[in-house]
Amino acid sequence: MLPQRMTHRRSSPADAIHDLLAAGWRAQALRTFVAFGCPQQLTIYGPMMADELAVRVGAVAAALEPVLVALEPFGVVAQTEGHYELGPIGRVLLDGEPDSMATAVAVDAHPLWQEAMQSLHTTIRTGRPPHGGLYGYLDQHPDVAELFDLYMARRTLRTAPAVATHEFGDRVVDLGGGTGIMLAHILRAHPRTTGWVVEREPVAKRATAHLAEQADIQGRWEVIVGDIFAAGDIPSDATDYLAASVLHNLSDEATGVLLATIREVMPPGSRLRLVDMVVPPGAAPDPSRDLGLRMAAMFGAGERRLGQYAALLQKAGFRIAEVAHPLPWGLTLITCISDESDEIEAM
Ligand SMILES: C[S@@+](CC[C@H](N)C(=O)[O-])C[C@H]1O[C@@H](n2cnc3c(N)ncnc32)[C@H](O)[C@@H]1O
Known part of the structure; x- marks a missing residue:
């Protein structure tokens, strides 16, 4: 089952505007997650702490973990006791899946777009x-x-x-x-x-x-x-x-x-x-x-x-x-x- 988005913050007009702005930040988190090859690493090696994933993809753990945290409510990653794995929708970020969105993300992340x-x-x-x-x-x-x-x-x-x-x-x-x-x-x-x-x-x-x-x-x-x-x-x-x-x-x-x-x-x-x-x-x-x-x-x-x-x-x-x-x-x-x-x- 896909995770339910938490909506409790959208209780005021200001929160709704924040949500609109944050949609752009989340999209950037998704592009970054893919650009670093995180979906592949999590698929190959299974659940791991943010520090281990950071070492595997050549990132700084303290900066990578907020990306994982931001993507968790959307089901891109799932987290149990500090261990991250690919979440229910993360699978379509992999090339070769029948409904793969890997090319859609690559197009979106391209400097032209x-x-x-x-x-x-x-x-x-x-x-x-x-x-x-x-x-x-x-x-x-x-x-x-x-x-x-x-x-x-x-x-x-x-x-x-x-x-x-x-x-x-x-x-x-x-x-x-x-x-x-x-x-x-x-x-x-x-x-x-x-x-x-x-x-x-x-x-x-x-x-x-x-x-x-x-x-x-x-x-x-x-x-x-x-x-x-x-x-x-x-x-x-x-x-x-x-x-x-x-x-x-x-x-x-x-x-x-x-x-x-x-x-x-x-x-x-x-x-x-x-x-x-x-x-x-x-x-x-x-x-x-x-x-x-x-x-x-x-x-x-x-x-x-x-x-x-x-x-x-x-x-x-x-x-x-x-x-x-x-x-x-x-x-x-x-x-x-x-x-x-x-x-x-x-x-
Ligand atoms: C958004 S794509 C859609 C492709 C296809 N119809 C589909 O649904 O997958 C638009 C297509 O129109 C073609 N196209 C744009 N302007 C054209 C033109 N003046 N003459 C011929 N093809 C054109 C592009 O090369 C492109 O492949």
């Missing part, structure tokens, strides 16, 4: 993220690009099976389809379907390599090196146009341009399938609210409410036919059809 979060004030003031946006930076830094693709692939590995359970027609285009994980799952779940991934060149290469390794879907996919904003790069005879975790990288203006481009290309009766987070009504905590901050820092954009999607879609000539929620990671599948369609045609 850290610098972006620290520049949030400037980005909000100017609307311009550092380095002119993530993808330009990745083009110049192949090692970081690979890390990012791996992070997205791990994340999509959890959502793709759920997306693939939905109905898809015979020809699916995955726009900005990353390394092809989503398309592979859709093809596997829909044996009559063929598909394309449209991607920027370096990612397209990794998509080709990944899809080529999937023995059960050979002959049913193609990777197009292209720009999703260029109508000529998007197949015009598909049944489904998928854009997963693409729109949340884009300003409303750029989203409008992309939606209009897709609308121009797609044949009558086809569908647009958006996979993104949707900020829910009310004020309850939700992952979309947190990821929106990262999107603001990296892209000067953010996660949207359903009404905001509906407005952007309507402007581009679409209407929402179905909203499927929740997918893993708090994602939502929004199915859209042309505003001229009476209904989705049989495909």
Whole structure:
């Protein structure tokens, strides 16, 4: 069972503000715990005192122990009589676990993402993220690009099976389809379907390599090196146009341009399938609210409410036919059809 967070300190507005500030400190404790290789040492050697762990990872015990103490209430570590071991959620910090978050932590701890979060004030003031946006930076830094693709692939590995359970027609285009994980799952779940991934060149290469390794879907996919904003790069005879975790990288203006481009290309009766987070009504905590901050820092954009999607879609000539929620990671599948369609045609 996961430990219960103690909430007794959040009894006043001042305590609540303290908690918000401390969330940033705790995140730093988590990054540090991982950067020192503590999860691996605790897995290999089992429970140990903070001094022993400090020696093993090359740290100063007096400074390391507060990190362990801060992470204990969240179940990252567990402590018995001064001996620390990996707690119930600490396991996912290890590489190789099926639901491993090791790459997510590595991305979060990378100077590019850290610098972006620290520049949030400037980005909000100017609307311009550092380095002119993530993808330009990745083009110049192949090692970081690979890390990012791996992070997205791990994340999509959890959502793709759920997306693939939905109905898809015979020809699916995955726009900005990353390394092809989503398309592979859709093809596997829909044996009559063929598909394309449209991607920027370096990612397209990794998509080709990944899809080529999937023995059960050979002959049913193609990777197009292209720009999703260029109508000529998007197949015009598909049944489904998928854009997963693409729109949340884009300003409303750029989203409008992309939606209009897709609308121009797609044949009558086809569908647009958006996979993104949707900020829910009310004020309850939700992952979309947190990821929106990262999107603001990296892209000067953010996660949207359903009404905001509906407005952007309507402007581009679409209407929402179905909203499927929740997918893993708090994602939502929004199915859209042309505003001229009476209904989705049989495909
Ligand atoms: C956040 S990732 C999502 C990847 C994938 N759809 C998934 O869900 O795992 C966004 C993807 O869009 C691609 N992308 C961004 N701008 C693009 C463009 N103009 N043309 C083609 N691909 C683009 C990026 O290379 C990246 O792989």
